[in-house]
Structures are given as structure tokens and as C-alpha cells.
Amino acid sequence: MAFQCSYYLEPLDTTNLPRRFLDAFAAILAHSNYGPVLDTVARISARCGRCAVTCPVYQASQDPRDIPCMRSELLLTIYRRYFTLAGALKARAGNAFTLTEAYINTLAEEVYRCTACRRCKLECPLGIDHGMITHLARWILAEVGIVPKALRVATREQLDGKTHNTSAIPAAAMQDTCEFLVEDCRDTYGMNISFPIDVEGAEYVFFPAVSDYLLEPDTLMGNAAVLTATGASWTIGSHYFDGINYGLFYSDRMLDRIVSKEAEEVRRLKAQKVLIGECGHASRSAKFFIKTFCGGRAAPEVVNIMEYTWHALRSGKLELRPNAIDARVTYHDPCNIARSGWIIDQPREILRAICADYVDMTPRGKENYCCGGGGGTVSIDEIREFRTKIGGATKAEQIRRTGATILVAPCANCKKQLREVCEDHGLDHVQVVGLHDLVLKAIIPPPHMRVEKPTDPEKDK
Amino acid sequence: MDAWIELARGPLFRLALTICVLFLALRLANAVYLLAAAWWRAGDRDLPWKSVAQATARWLFPYHLLTVRPLYSAASFLFHVGILLLPFFLAGHVALLQGILPTWWPTLAPILADTLTLLSAAAVMAVLLARATTASAQALSTVQDVAVLLLLLLVLGAGFFASHPATSPFDARAMLLVHILSGNLALLLTPFTKLVHCILVPLTQLASEVGWHFPAESGRHVAVVLNKENEPV
Numbered sequence: 001m002a003f004q005c006s007y008y009l010e011p012l013d014t015t016n017l018p019r020r021f022l023d024a025f026a027a028i029l030a031h032s033n034y035g036p037v038l039d040t041v042a043r044i045s046a047r048c049g050r051c052a053v054t055c056p057v058y059q060a061s062q063d064p065r066d067i068p069c070m071r072s073e074l075l076l077t078i079y080r081r082y083f084t085l086a087g088a089l090k091a092r093a094g095n096a097f098t099l100t101e102a103y104i105n106t107l108a109e110e111v112y113r114c115t116a117c118r119r120c121k122l123e124c125p126l127g128i129d130h131g132m133i134t135h136l137a138r139w140i141l142a143e144v145g146i147v148p149k150a151l152r153v154a155t156r157e158q159l160d161g162k163t164h165n166t167s168a169i170p171a172a173a174m175q176d177t178c179e180f181l182v183e184d185c186r187d188t189y190g191m192n193i194s195f196p197i198d199v200e201g202a203e204y205v206f207f208p209a210v211s212d213y214l215l216e217p218d219t220l221m222g223n224a225a226v227l228t229a230t231g232a233s234w235t236i237g238s239h240y241f242d243g244i245n246y247g248l249f250y251s252d253r254m255l256d257r258i259v260s261k262e263a264e265e266v267r268r269l270k271a272q273k274v275l276i277g278e279c280g281h282a283s284r285s286a287k288f289f290i291k292t293f294c295g296g297r298a299a300p301e302v303v304n305i306m307e308y309t310w311h312a313l314r315s316g317k318l319e320l321r322p323n324a325i326d327a328r329v330t331y332h333d334p335c336n337i338a339r340s341g342w343i344i345d346q347p348r349e350i351l352r353a354i355c356a357d358y359v360d361m362t363p364r365g366k367e368n369y370c371c372g373g374g375g376g377t378v379s380i381d382e383i384r385e386f387r388t389k390i391g392g393a394t395k396a397e398q399i400r401r402t403g404a405t406i407l408v409a410p411c412a413n414c415k416k417q418l419r420e421v422c423e424d425h426g427l428d429h430v431q432v433v434g435l436h437d438l439v440l441k442a443i444i445p446p447p448h449m450r451v452e453k454p455t456d457p458e459k460d461k
Numbered sequence: 462m463d464a465w466i467e468l469a470r471g472p473l474f475r476l477a478l479t480i481c482v483l484f485l486a487l488r489l490a491n492a493v494y495l496l497a498a499a500w501w502r503a504g505d506r507d508l509p510w511k512s513v514a515q516a517t518a519r520w521l522f523p524y525h526l527l528t529v530r531p532l533y534s535a536a537s538f539l540f541h542v543g544i545l546l547l548p549f550f551l552a553g554h555v556a557l558l559q560g561i562l563p564t565w566w567p568t569l570a571p572i573l574a575d576t577l578t579l580l581s582a583a584a585v586m587a588v589l590l591a592r593a594t595t596a597s598a599q600a601l602s603t604v605q606d607v608a609v610l611l612l613l614l615l616v617l618g619a620g621f622f623a624s625h626p627a628t629s630p631f632d633a634r635a636m637l638l639v640h641i642l643s644g645n646l647a648l649l650l651t652p653f654t655k656l657v658h659c660i661l662v663p664l665t666q667l668a669s670e671v672g673w674h675f676p677a678e679s680g681r682h683v684a685v686v687l688n689k690e691n692e693p694v
Contacts, residue, residue: 024687031682033503036495037672040665043488044658047606048537052597053529064600073601123529125520126658127666132673143687156694253680254694292504292675341512 003101005109007380008149017144018099022082024143029083032252034136038079041128045069045076051120051130056369057113060393065110068120068130074107075137108146111137112383115391116249116375117335122367134375135248142251150379151246155254158242164261165210165242174241177213178220185221190452191445193224198269199235204303205266206236207243207286208277209412216412219278222436225443226309230317234275240265243282244412248289248336249376255285256293262286263294274302278434280334280411281376287342304337306410306435310346313353323356324442330359330404331435332395332418333368334411341366347410347435354442361398369394371409373417384420392421399427410435462634469641470557477645478561484652485660492664496671504677508670516666533595536587543581544613545659547574548644553624575621582617585610605654612650615643 003014029035051068052058058066065071081087081097090096111134118131141147154166163170169177178195185193196202206227212220227234240261247255262274274290276283287302294300312318331351337343344365351358363369372391377383388396399407399422407422407430409415418432500506519525526534548554552568569577589610592598619640626633650656658665676682684690 024683027683027686028679031686032675032679033499033672036492036499037668039495040492040661040668044655044661044665046655046658047598047601047603048533049595049598049601050529050534052601058597062596064597067597067601069601121669125523125526126662127516127520127669129669129672132669143683143689152694160693251680252675253684256675256680288505288673289675291507293677293680296505296677297507340509 003105003108005105005112005146005148006386007112007382009146010149010152012145014101017101017104020144021104021140022078022099024140025078025082028136028140028143032136034132037129037132038076038083038136041072041126041133042076042080042084044126045072045128046126047073048125050123050125051128054123055120056117056372056394057115057391060390066113068114069128071110071114072128072130072133074103074110075133075140078103104141104144104146107137108141111141112148112375112377112380113386114375115335115370115372115377117370118339119335119367119370122339131375138250139252142254147250148376148380150381151250151376154244154379155246155258158244158246159254159257159261164240166244166246167210167214167242169210169213171238171241174210174213174236175238178236181217181221181224184217185225185440186451189221189225189440191225191228191443191449192451193221193228193449195224196235198238200270201233202235202269202271203233204235204273204275204308205262205269205271206234206275206277206305207241207262207265207282208305209244209279209282210242211244211412212277212279216278216415216434216437218437218440219434220436222434222438222440222443223277223305225440225445225449226305226312226318226436229319229443229446229449230312232308235269235271237265237269239268243276243279243286245282245285246376246379248281248285255289259286259290259293263290263300266300272300274300275308276302276304278305278410278436279413280336280338281374281413283343284336284340304343306343306347306350309436309439310350313350319444319446320350320354320439320442321444322353325355325406325438326357327406328357328359328402328404329355329406329408329438330361330399330402331364332361332371332399332407332409332414333365334409334414335368335370335374336411338365338368347408350435350439351408354438359402359404361402369398371395371414371417372421373413376413378413378417385424387417388421388424392417392425396421396425396427399430400425405429405431406438407432408435408438409433462638466634466638466641469638469645473645474557474641474648475561477648481648481651485657488652488657489660489664492661492668496664496668499671500674502676503671503674505674508667508674513666513670517663520666521662530591530595533588533591533598536584536591540581540584540588540613543577543584543617547577547581547617547620550574551620575624578617578621582614582621585614585617589614609650609654609656612643612647616640616647619643 114134116131121129158166245258247258283304291299422430550569555564592602619636622629623636
């Protein structure tokens with residue numbers, strides 16, 4: 001049987017695949033901290049099925065393969081057989097499980113049906129983190145060459161390519177975009193903003209999801225407007241300016257290399273902190289793994305732009321116009337920043353300060369539902385139908401219930417996914433935007449930022 | 462029959478208890494050692510102790526349990542309460558332990574013990590029923606999951622009939638023998654089946670957290686072992 005997945009793969013060498021898979025598994029167990037987790041989980045897993053009730057993918061598909069515990073069992077079966085004494089003894093007794101190419105194919109298919117949102121962990125009485133087991137399985141698969149093409153190609157450009165970012169934007173083009181945004185903000189909003197490039201000694205080096213330079217001008221203008229209004233000491237590094245980190249989705253090795261590039265850029269610019277734009281996975285990978293891979297407590301501090309804006313608002317450094325947004329607004333919690341409880345109330349406080357009609361989804365915060373495109377699946381266009389119709393079904397219903405026409409999703413991946421979810425679920429009236437898109441419309445610029453809006457003769461007519 | 466009962470509650474019980482306690486202690490020590498070593502290797506040793514403690518406490522005292530699958534959860538909770546209390550607080554069990562341990566704690570009143578036994582047995586049956594009828598639980602269930610529940614049901618049922626000879630449809634002495642033998646088997650199996658969670662549960666939330674705290678060199682070391690240091694992405 002040829003190796004086949006519902007997502008595109010680059011040409012795969014299947015020679016001795018089971019052997020190579022086990023070698024990779026053994027190497028990872030020897031040098032990571034997954035061993036104690038698997039040792040515990042393999043012994044205690046009660047298979048009670050509580051995780052099934054909380055998983056939005058299973059709730060929509062009702063397919064047993066999507067039960068988080070069932071998916072984890074695929075890897076645990078290999079672990080028990082090949083990496084435990086009991087497994088070795090059972091094998092001696094005969095009739096033991098044998099790892100085959102077909103089994104690896106099944107695993108490769110199943111782990112990319114999981115959005116790694118980790119909602120199931122909240123309801124597991126034993127605290128089993130199925131998202132982590134998915135994460136580990138994907139790393140092992142990656143070491144034998146099984147990675148969705150979309151993720152691998154983007155990471156290749158980021159780490160080995162000429163542009164060092166996932167959207168292949170040359171530094172000069174990024175700078176042109178920034179100049180264009182400065183003009184656009186002046187013309188449209190009557191505000192002078194700036195995008196300082198390569199300023200040495202700044203407090204923050206800014207890493208948005210690089211796709212924002214192509215797709216989210218309002219988010220970037222909003223980010224820059226807040227930073228300019230508050231007199232922040234910040235810069236964008238021309239050597240490395242991408243916050244995206246697909247390593248979080250498929251390989252700790254890549255995760256390490258990507259966060260190391262961020263830390264290196266901060267060092268090059270003699271800056272102090274990493275400032276991540278509106279992106280859930282970019283924020284989580286920097287916040288939790290720069291410390292891991294780049295010097296522990298000595299590593300640069302990581303701040304998300306929403307935290308920055310919230311602090312500025314609270315301290316009075318940033319003035320926002322109350323009720324600047326009339327339409328009904330709701331907020332989607334990106335799993336990577338909300339599940340741990342890191343960023344939940346800060347954006348809501350900002351939104352309540354500027355929206356006349358803000359409503360929350362239920363459930364929200366730590367217990368939020370994933371957009372359906374988590375775990376890197378949003379980048380895999382060939383599984384769109386699964387992502388939106390199955391993965392995003394619960395979220396679509398949540399959005400519908402709020403009656404909102406503006407959905408704030410402070411994450412590049414969530415935004416793409418939610419636009420597609422809205423499109424595929426008859427929610428075309430819902431506009432999906434970033435938090436700073438709205439902040440941009442509500443900001444009261446300090447005197448040094450104000451400019452006269454040029455007259456638009458066409459508009460005047 | 463009496464000789465068999467004496468054998469079962471004498472040497473066999475002591476052997477089962479010794480193996481159970483010894484291996485549970487080993488499992489616990491092993492888990493603590495592995496987690497401590499993992500934490501020591503981590504590139505970032507700052508663990509969110511507070512949230513780990515909160516999550517652990519949340520499930521040790523699961524007041525919120527009924528928010529998801531209420532009937533299954535209630536049955537499961539009740540069954541755990543019975544399984545935890547009955548072995549230690551039933552008067553007959555305390556008497557059995559007297560020769561082995563100092564037994565200073567109070568025992569359950571007979572009416573309370575009977576009620577708890579019947580409720581626990583009903584809860585086990587409800588959990589079994591749920592496993593058989595809920596699609597997700599049915600899909601997940603293995604032979605071990607069902608066998609463990611049936612064994613515990615046997616322990617509870619035989620124990621109840623053994624202590625109520627007047628109303629029991631079975632021979633009370635035979636029931637006592639079945640109760641002790643099945644109880645001994647449950648003790649023996651505890652460290653080697655998923656029942657081991659009785660000792661590991663305080664560490665499981667921590668294990669999930671430690672797993673995310675990677676060693677700083679993990680990726681690079683894996684690359685070296687797999688000879689991929691200079692391999693392009």
C-alpha cells in the first residue's frame with residue numbers, strides 16, 4: 001500500500017520506515033522530557049471517554065478516531081510494545097503488536113486531525129495532555145519525513161531560505177510595506193505612526209506573524225499606532241522579523257531553531273524584550289520556549305502586543321474613545337494564549353473600553369473552543385472542508401449565538417480559519433478582524449501624532 | 462472450606478498486600494525520580510506550581526465533575542468513594558489488618574458499610590453499562606477496562622453476600638472465600654494495571670507540565686543521534 005494522507009507530503013522515502021520511526025522515537029525519548037510523561041500515561045490511562053465530550057472535533061464528527069484518548073493510544077501502543085519491559089516480555093510470548101508502514105500511515109493521518117487545542121486536558125481526571133502526545137507524535141513523524149508540505153515548505157524558507165520568513169517577504173519589501181502603512185494611516189486616520197527599523201538599543205523588538213505584512217494592514221497600523229502613541233522604544237529587525245513558528249506544530253528541533261533566531265535578533269539589536277504581534281502560536285512559542293532554548297531566566301522577556309496595549313490603557317498612557325465601535329462585537333480566544341490562562345481578560349478590557357455592544361461567547365477563556373484550524377492545520381488548504389465543516393462547526397455555532405457582526409480574533413491563523421468558517425457556515429455578515437484593527441479606530445492620538453487628513457476630491461464629490 | 466479461607470486471608474493476603482504495597486511504592490518512587498530528573502534537565506525550570514496544584518486538587522476533590530456526562534460521572538465518583546473507603550474502614554478489614562498494622566482509626570457502622578457497598582456495586586454496574594452503551598466509551602474500552610470493573614464488582618458483591626448469610630442466595634463461606642481471593646487478586650493487580658493511578662494521580666498533572674519543559678539541547682541532541690545536524694529542513 002502506498003503511503004497516503006489527506007494532506008500533501010513531499011516525496012517520502014518509505015525504506016525501513018518502521019525501523020526509522022522507532023530510531024527517531026528512541027532518540028527523542030532519550031533526549032527530551034517526554035519519557036516520564038509517556039511512562040505515566042501508559043500506566044494510568046483510564047480510557048473513560050471524558051475527553052470525547054470536550055473535543056470539538058469529535059463532537060462534530062462523532063467518529064471514534066477523533067476521540068483524543070483514542071488518538072493517543074496509537075502512540076502509546078508503540079511505546080508500550082517497544083519501550084517498556086512488559087512490551088518486550090509480551091513480544092517474547094508471541095502475538096505482539098508489530099509496527100508497520102500502514103500503522104504509521106494511520107498515525108500520520110490522525111495526528112493532523114487534532115487541532116492540538118488541549119481543551120481535552122481540562123476535562124481529563126488524570127490530567128493527560130493529549131495535545132502533547134499529538135505534538136510528540138508529529139515530531140517523531142517529522143524525523144522520518146512525514147510533515148504536511150505546507151508547514152515544511154514555509155519552515156524551510158524561514159530557516160534555510162533567503163528571506164528568513166514563512167511568507168518569503170524580502171526585508172526591502174517589508175520596509176516598503178511599512179512606509180505604505182505610514183502613509184495609509186496618515187491619509188485614512190489622520191495619525192502619524194512610525195515603524196522604526198533596525199534601531200539599536202530599543203526596549204522591544206517586534207515580531208508579528210509575518211503574514212500580517214501581506215494580509216492585515218489594519219492590525220499592523222493599530223499595533224504601530226499604540227506603540228507610537230505611548231512613546232514606546234521599539235524596532236523591527238530587518239534580519240529577522242517573523243513571529244510565526246511552525247516548529248510548535250511539528251518538531252521541537254525546528255521550534256528551537258526558530259525561537260533562537262528571534263533571540264538572536266534581539267541580541268543583534270542590543271534590545272531587551274521580544275514583542276509578539278497578534279498571533280496565538282507565535283506568542284506561545286516565544287513566551288514558553290525562548291526561555292527553554294535561549295538561556296532560561298537570562299533569556300529576553302516576551303510580551304504580547306495585547307498585554308502591552310492593556311498596560312498602556314490601564315496606566316493612562318493610551319487614550320481610547322469609548323463606544324467608538326457601534327456594531328456588536330465578540331471575541332475569540334486563541335487556544336495558545338488562553339488555555340494556560342495567560343491572556344484572557346486583557347483584550348476584553350480593551351474591547352469593553354471601545355465597544356458599545358460587546359458580548360462574550362460561551363464558553364470562553366481557558367475553556368474556549370478552538371477555531372478548528374489549530375495545530376498548524378489552518379495552513380493545510382487541502383483539508384479545508386474538514387477544518388471548517390468539522391473542526392470549525394462548534395465555533396461557528398458559538399459565533400452565530402452571539403449575534404455579533406464583528407468577530408475579534410487576535411491571531412493570524414485563527415483569522416484565516418474563522419474567515420473560512422464564516423464563509424462555509426453562512427456567516428458572511430460576520431467580519432473577522434484583529435483587536436488592534438478596532439483599537440486603531442478608537443485611539444485618541446496625542447498631539448504629536450495628529451495630522452490633517454488630506455482632502456479626498458473624489459469623496460467630497 | 463475453612464482451611465482455604467484461612468489460607469486466603471492469612472498467607473495469601475499478606476503476600477498480595479506486600480506485593481501491592483512494595484510495587485506501588487516502587488512505582489511512586491520511579492515516577493518521582495523520573496519527573497525530578499526531567500525537571501532538572503529542563504532549559505526552563507520555572508514550573509507553574511500553583512496551577513499544577515490547583516488542577517491536581519480539582520480532580521482529587523472533583524466537585525465540578527457533574528458538568529460533563531453527569532450520570533457516568535456521578536457513578537464513577539461514587540464508585541471511587543466506595544473503593545477508597547471500604548478497604549480501610551470496614552470493621553472486618555480493620556480486624557484483618559490488626560495483626561499487620563497498628564489500626565487506630567474508626568470503622569464504618571454496619572448500616573453505612575452496607576449502604577456504601579451496595580451503592581458502589583450499583584455504581585460499578587452503571588459504569589459498565591455506560592461503557593457498553595456510550596459510543597465513545599465503548600470505542601475506547603479494552604479487555605482490561607472491563608475486567609478490572611468486573612473484578613471489583615465481584616469483590617463488592619461477594620463481600621456483601623458473605624456478611625449477610627441470612628439473606629444471601631449463596632453459601633456465605635463460599636462467598637467469603639471468593640471475596641478474599643478476588644480481593645487478593647485486586648491487590649496483586651493494582652500496581653500492574655491502570656489501577657496504579659490510585660498512587661500516581663497526585664503526580665499526573667505535574668507530569669503533563671514537566672513534559673512541556675524541554676531540555677535546552679533536546680533538538681540538537683536528537684539531530685546528532687539521527688545524523689541530521691547539517692540536513693536542510
